[in-house]
Amino acid sequence: MMGKRQYSKLDNIIMQIDALLRDSSKSSEHSTREYPGDLYPQSDLNEQEKRHVSGLMRINHAGEISAQALYKAxxxxxxxxExxxxxxxSAxxxxxxxxxxxxxLDELGGHTSYLSPIWYFGSFGIGVLAGCFGDKLNLGFIAETEYQVVKHLDSHLEQLPKNDERSRAILEQMRKDELHHAKTAETSGAxxxxxxxxxIMTLVSKIMTKTAYYI
Incomplete structure (x- = not known):
């Protein structure tokens, strides 16, 4: 029986670059999970509402790019x-x-953040740094990150137009998943x-959200 392959640091770097190309670029690949928005019809939003919701969803997309990098690192x-x-x-x-x-974002006529590579590699570096201090601190970093994401989602849910049920369904399911990730990290010994x-984490998060809303 062949042993498990051991990857070098260079191998891992190459795999992360490949992951970036897949995670931060648009593709026709669909999620294996059901799209929550399909349960509701398209909302009749005016142009100002579309721009605002697009900004919020762009922030959330950038956050998910960062989350991918953190978990992989x-x-x-x-x-x-285990x-x-x-x-x-979780990734x-x-x-x-x-x-x-x-x-x-496609439905709203918006676009993902042009700074996705920065969010990815910046978060990957932070994830590697956190991991160097041991698993328990690693888990603590995950728990704190997820709780901050939940706060952002709560804020976005309050800002959504009342008739935008598709965006609301997406954010509510994301909130449920993020809270589960935080609780899992805590029960695992965070x-x-x-x-x-x-x-510092809060400050960095504010910079990212303010920037991703527009760019």
Whole structure:
């Protein structure tokens, strides 16, 4: 029986570049999960509402690009094999979110962030750095990230036009998944992050959301 292949650092870098090309570029590939928006008809939004909702969905798409990078980096650096598998599963779920946001942007006539490569590689670097401090801090970083994402989604849900049921269905399912990821990280032994680290994470998140709304 052949042994499990061991990948070099160069192999991992090449795989991450390949992942970037797949995760941050538009493609015809559909999510394996049902699109939540299909349960509702297209909304009659005016141009101003379309621009605003497109900005919100662009932020969420950029967030999912970052989440893909974080989970893949932390799966690569995690010590525990069970934790590696859990992070890979979470990355797969985030991939569905990515496709949902992309499809909704298409429906609205919007576009994904032009800065997607920056979000991806920046988050990948942060994920590798967090992983270097051990699995428990790694999990703590995931939990804090997901809770911040939930807060953003709550804010976006409040800002959606009342008749935009398609976007609402997408964000509500994403919120449910992100909260589950945070709780899973906590039950797996996540370590609380220092308040200084949480502050920096919040600051970086604000920069990304403000930028991705427009670009």
């Amino acid at each position: 932390q799966a690569m650096t995690a010590i525990d094999d 934790l590696k598998d859990s992070m890979k599963q 797969n779920e985030e991939s569905s979110h990515l496709k949902w946001c992309e499809r909704r 370590k609380n992050l220092p308040k200084e680290v949480r502050f």
